[in-house]
Amino acid sequence: NAGVTQTPKFRVLKTGQxxxxxxxxxxxxxxxxxxxxxxxxxxxxxxxxxxxxxxAKGEVPDGYNVSRLKKQNFLLGLESAAPSQTSVxxxxxxxxxxxxxxxxxxxxDGTRLSIL
Amino acid sequence: xxxxxxxxxxMFVQEKxxxxxxxxxxxxxxxxxxxxxxxxxxxxxxxxxxxxxxxQQNATEGRYSLNFQKARKSANLVISASQLGDSAMYFCAxxxxxxxxxxxxxxxxxxxxxP
Numbered sequence: 001n002a003g004v005t006q007t008p009k010f011r012v013l014k015t016g017q018x019x020x021x022x023x024x025x026x027x028x029x030x031x032x033x034x035x036x037x038x039x040x041x042x043x044x045x046x047x048x049x050x051x052x053x054x055x056a057k058g059e060v061p062d063g064y065n066v067s068r069l070k071k072q073n074f075l076l077g078l079e080s081a082a083p084s085q086t087s088v089x090x091x092x093x094x095x096x097x098x099x100x101x102x103x104x105x106x107x108x109d110g111t112r113l114s115i116l
Numbered sequence: 117x118x119x120x121x122x123x124x125x126x127m128f129v130q131e132k133x134x135x136x137x138x139x140x141x142x143x144x145x146x147x148x149x150x151x152x153x154x155x156x157x158x159x160x161x162x163x164x165x166x167x168x169x170x171x172q173q174n175a176t177e178g179r180y181s182l183n184f185q186k187a188r189k190s191a192n193l194v195i196s197a198s199q200l201g202d203s204a205m206y207f208c209a210x211x212x213x214x215x216x217x218x219x220x221x222x223x224x225x226x227x228x229x230x231p
Contacts, residue, residue, distance in 0.1 A: 031217050033218070033219075035221075040223065041223055041224075042120070042207055042209075042221030042222050042223050042224055043161075043207070043209075043219070043221045044221070045218055045219070045220075048217075048218060050217075058218065088159065090161060092161075092219075094217060102149065102166045102168060104151055104163040104166060105151075105163075105217075105219055106163070107153075107160065107161035109159065109160045110159050110160070110161075112159075
């Protein structure tokens with residue numbers, strides 16, 4: 001019953017460092033998403049993918065890159081971390097978006113990232 | 117423009133009483149879905165309930181029900197018989213058919229259940 005697994009769970013970086021957050025899902029979902037959650041705000045979409053080999057920008061994509069080389073994995077990269085990227089990052093996955101689809105997005109437990 | 121609005125930053129309810137969490141939305145897409153998620157202090161996002169724009173009846177899931185008023189563009193969550201474990205942040209979210217399944221979240225409402 002793994003569902004959506006995010007690694008790492010916590011990380012502290014220095015400004016300018018790079019890192020990759022890994023998201024893995026075992027539900028054979030086509031769609032995967034990366035969100036960030038800041039205090040007092042809802043989740044905001046960073047990037048998303050509608051299938052293996054495809055990615056697209058969300059609401060707040062600047063400073064991040066993503067890759068979906070395998071269907072089950074969705075990687076989020078920070079090339080040069082900035083303090084403004086201190087946040088909690090959530091990965092999610094879901095089945096199709098078809099008309100009337102009631103399939104919810106399944107979320108990982110989040111990664112708490114601090115940039116000093 | 118804000119697509120999902122949750123006007124109640126914080127709410128209190130007495131244990132065993134019912135509580136309504138407000139959510140209004142804005143969309144021009146005739147096909148959309150509305151979701152409620154619960155986020156306890158441990159941080160995970162838990163799916164609670166779904167309402168589709170074409171659904172004729174209000175959704176219910178155990179103690180959760182969704183008061184869907186399409187003309188008013190509101191999708192309020194009703195929790196009956198509140199329990200201490202219901203204390204959490206609650207998010208309303210919308211998925212528009214034309215937006216590749218992406219969820220748009222409201223800012224959330226913090227619910228505290230008093231014993």
